[in-house]
Amino acid sequence: MPQAELEYFPHFLNTEKANFLFEKLLKEVSWQQQNIKLFGKEIPQPRLTAFFAEKGISYTYSGLQLKPETFSSEILDLKQQTEEVSGFEFNTCLANLYRDGNDSMGWHADDEQVLGKNPLIASISLGGVRSFQFKHKTNKNLKEKIELQHGSLLIMKGIMQHYWKHQLPKTKKDVSPRINLTFRQIQ
Template identity: 45%
Template sequence: MQSPLFPLEKPTQIIQSNGDVIYYPSIFSEEESNELMLSLIHNIEWKQEPIWLFGKKIMQPRLTALYGDQDVNYGYSGITMRPNPWNETLIFIKSKIENLLKSEFTHVLMNFYRDGQDSMGWHRDNEKNLGLNPIIASVSFGTSREFQLRRYESKLEKKSVMLNHGSLLLMQGETQHYWEHQIPKRKKVNDPRINLTFRKILG
């Protein structure tokens, strides 16, 4: 892999009212991103698990995995995930993110979108064990997908950004109180994308 000192493109502030969302278009080089993508596809224990949605049990429209510190599990939407131990690829990515943001993370929740039919519905990352104002560092590899945000209460004000290969989206401050986000389905997308959301889970 290349040096973690790969020069960053200028970040863009997506939200700064009742939240703080910043987009870094490229924190890994293309060569580095390609190598990391392949490693994640082949060296992660991906699963497709059922969740409860509006009172019904359905299979998640994507593959998921949780890696991190072994003494703390993570739960959402009626499922509890036990973390796998960190591997070399994840430690490399984690170190890059922590050095850039000057923050520490205990876990990474990963999503594998196999094509445009895989998606993530509207939600907030507001579980109690993430703390009051969690820092969520979202790294993307693979095909670009649209990331949408909207005001949680009114549903009126909306923001959108394309998450590119090797990019980072940072959500922090009051974001999870006032904004929700999703990855919508896209029929014309045929290629895969992997997303890693680094977070600090409280014991």
Template identity: 50%
Template sequence: MMLFNNEPILLDIKDAEIIYYPAFFDPIEADTYFNTLLTTLDWQQDDITIFGKSVPQPRLTALYANNEKPYSYSGITMMPQKFTDSLANIKTKIESETHHKFTTCLCNLYRNGSDSIGWHADNEKELGANPVIASVSFGATRVFHLKHRTDTNLKQKITLQHGSLLIMKGKTQQHWLHQIPKTKKPTGKRMSLTFRTIY
């Protein structure tokens, strides 16, 4: 039986500030939010360009914010919708813990092990220098990979649990890349809510 543990884990990683909360939301909260957001968010699948070819993005996304500022990445520009009550409540709880105000949430839905996101950094210009990224995970467990941009010996894996919170801040986005790779293991739906501040 897994005990409910919301004690933060500060990862000892060079050139990064990363904090992991294995159970930021209790199991009942996490189940409720997952089921609600799965059916109420306006999920979409955009095309991305890879090696000059347009292909469907291997996951579904949705963008919500408390402003009307767009968010652009990988050649995609998304216009936000207003925060739903559930997203606003999640944002408030994260802000209370981090003492940081977020404006925007990029939501990702990984439908199965074939859905993924490749190596990248959350370093878009509109996020400013040294952005704080707060990522909530609901649903199936997936492995989050990190690798240092210049020191190839520096790698890290974090198993992101249902109801967990991962905070990346400081110079993390300058020095590290991250991904959620595909997996051949049978796995259910996973949702990540990535809160950020657009200036």
């Protein structure tokens, strides 16, 4: 993909550890469904979320002010493993729970000013396999997708957020629940 830096580790976590983490996080995280504004209407966000951060850090996107929880030992462990692989330090984790194929995340770029000029986004997938799609912001013919595997790690870095959008679309396929842990550095 031109103007994109991606690294994909399909077996970042072994199946046993990925299964354990999926079940534990599914049960123990305080999942919330917040309302977002879309075309002037307030609607429930099409997924459940939780936000973890170091003390004193908050995050706002799409008009949502996220209140952080402290890192659980499991998420802190994953953060440290992700830092070792990426060579980058993170101070937040946005967790998303996609309950079924109706839950989704629309086209966007992680290009908020608080993420810095060329943000590094590290995303761990647990649970059901889902199609993660990319499209170039100006060349509409450039489209890609990747099937995010259970226990995988996807890293987006460099100038990618300037040129590409990404989404996790709805699907009519029968898919299992999926947890996504997205590590970021908020400045």
